[in-house]
Amino acid sequence: MGKAERIQGVRGMNDVLPDDEPWWQRFEDAVAAVMRAYGYRRIRTPIVEPTPLFVRGIGEVTDIVEKEMYSFTDALNGEALTLRPECTAGVVRAVIEHNLLYDGPKRLWYDGPMFRHERPQKGRYRQFHQVGAEAMGFAGPDADAEVILLGKRLWDELGLTGVALEINSLGQAGERNAHRAALIAHFDAHAEQLDADARRRLHTNPLRILDTKNPAMQALVEAAPRLDQFLGAESQAHFAGVQQLLDARGVAYRINPRLVRGLDYYNLTVFEWVTDDGLTICGGGRYDPLIAMLGGNAAPACGFAIGVERVLERMRRTHPDEAGARCDVYVVHMGGAALGPALQVAERMRDVGLAVILHCGGGSFKSQFKRADASGARFAVIAGEEELARGEVSMKWLRAPGGPGASRQETVALDALADRVVGALLAADNEGI
Ligand code: ATP
Ligand code: MG
Numbered sequence: 001m002g003k004a005e006r007i008q009g010v011r012g013m014n015d016v017l018p019d020d021e022p023w024w025q026r027f028e029d030a031v032a033a034v035m036r037a038y039g040y041r042r043i044r045t046p047i048v049e050p051t052p053l054f055v056r057g058i059g060e061v062t063d064i065v066e067k068e069m070y071s072f073t074d075a076l077n078g079e080a081l082t083l084r085p086e087c088t089a090g091v092v093r094a095v096i097e098h099n100l101l102y103d104g105p106k107r108l109w110y111d112g113p114m115f116r117h118e119r120p121q122k123g124r125y126r127q128f129h130q131v132g133a134e135a136m137g138f139a140g141p142d143a144d145a146e147v148i149l150l151g152k153r154l155w156d157e158l159g160l161t162g163v164a165l166e167i168n169s170l171g172q173a174g175e176r177n178a179h180r181a182a183l184i185a186h187f188d189a190h191a192e193q194l195d196a197d198a199r200r201r202l203h204t205n206p207l208r209i210l211d212t213k214n215p216a217m218q219a220l221v222e223a224a225p226r227l228d229q230f231l232g233a234e235s236q237a238h239f240a241g242v243q244q245l246l247d248a249r250g251v252a253y254r255i256n257p258r259l260v261r262g263l264d265y266y267n268l269t270v271f272e273w274v275t276d277d278g279l280t281i282c283g284g285g286r287y288d289p290l291i292a293m294l295g296g297n298a299a300p301a302c303g304f305a306i307g308v309e310r311v312l313e314r315m316r317r318t319h320p321d322e323a324g325a326r327c328d329v330y331v332v333h334m335g336g337a338a339l340g341p342a343l344q345v346a347e348r349m350r351d352v353g354l355a356v357i358l359h360c361g362g363g364s365f366k367s368q369f370k371r372a373d374a375s376g377a378r379f380a381v382i383a384g385e386e387e388l389a390r391g392e393v394s395m396k397w398l399r400a401p402g403g404p405g406a407s408r409q410e411t412v413a414l415d416a417l418a419d420r421v422v423g424a425l426l427a428a429d430n431e432g433i
Pocket of ligand 1: 086
């Protein structure tokens with residue numbers, strides 16, 4: 001019979017292999033600790049949501065809804081469903097459905113896979129992961145500053161460097177509309193200077209004209225009315241409040257008047273954390289209209305989403321050597337009568353919290369030892385029939401203290417083994433081995 005055809009994973013959807021896991025673990029541990037430090041509680045929502053949730057919650061004329069969603073009809077009952085492209089809409093749905101804001105504001109966070117049908121490239125995948133924080137029910141700039149500080153603490157915790165904060169204020173919808181009208185008037189008045197692209201966008205999306213790369217239009221764009229000139233006193237005070245809190249904490253930022261964010265539901269503060277090689281690793285802001293847009297009682301909210309793969313990529317580059325220890329002990333056993341006692345020995349060590357691999361599949365002493373070495377364990381425990389008959393096993397350093405070649409071996413009574421291994425590991429940690 002020929003070899004069966006191989007089935008490949010879906011393009012743009014990655015396997016996380018065990019060698020990569022220490023990075024993920026380190027990241028997730030830091031996230032959990034930082035969220036806890038700020039009083040955020042985890043919420044887990046389904047990966048699949050009704051399609052209208054995203055169409056309404058993200059906005060019909062966004063990149064995500066126009067061309068990036070994995071939407072399908074459930075063949076069994078005809079429901080229109082979508083793999084979540086982001087999690088804020090799902091969290092808001094859950095908050096409304098379970099009336100979570102009934103007794104006051106809530107601090108929530110999530111972590112999980114998101115799905116967007118984009119062209120895969122470095123830092124851009126079709127299944128990727130986001131960690132997000134959502135502060136719901138808070139209207140003031142204190143909450144905006146809090147979620148920014150939370151992100152900053154996470155970068156510090158992870159030892160990330162070269163990450164800069166950009167902030168802007170989008171004001172309120174009325175202010176944005178007035179700005180939009182002024183933009184259209186400005187470009188209309190100089191219609192002869194617009195290229196074809198800009199003319200097409202003039203009445204659909206005049207903001208996009210500001211992003212033009214056409215050198216001939218730079219002067220016109222420079223002279224265009226700016227959104228900040230249209231912010232009313234309240235919007236200005238909110239933005240000033242955020243800046244004061246960041247200043248008070250010594251958080252550096254750059255005001256970027258061009259920062260708008262992709263999604264429709266943002267208002268007032270928006271921000272991004274950008275690396276020195278130009279990648280956005282976290283985007284967020286205030287989205288006061290969203291809860292009411294999705295059918296809840298109006299309540300203000302702000303938050304952010306971190307692109308996990310992009311952070312991990314950065315971590316790998318900042319600390320290239322960080323690989324987690326894999327296990328403490330590898331148990332090698334020789335002779336048919338040794339397996340039963342070896343299994344007991346392994347279980348007793350696990351009882352005291354050690355990570356133990358018990359050799360499976362037999363083989364010569366040499367081949368078992370090769371496996372022990374490759375396992376990354378710090379000790380091998382050798383259970384031979386003769387020693388076991390005397391109530392003993394041997395213990396051998398695999399990561400030798402004092403450098404290679406100085407490996408030690410000793411005989412230990414079965415009853416004392418677990419304690420001896422724990423003691424030796426502690427001593428080794430103290431010596432920095
Ligand atoms: P972009 O302009 O890069 O497409 P976005 O505005 O679509 O970003 P958000 O929806 O704000 O991104 O998502 C927050 C973060 O999630 C991004 O800053 C990025 O780090 C990450 N992210 C977004 N899309 C992807 C993707 N396809 N693959 C990996 N990470 C992503
Ligand atoms: Mg995008």
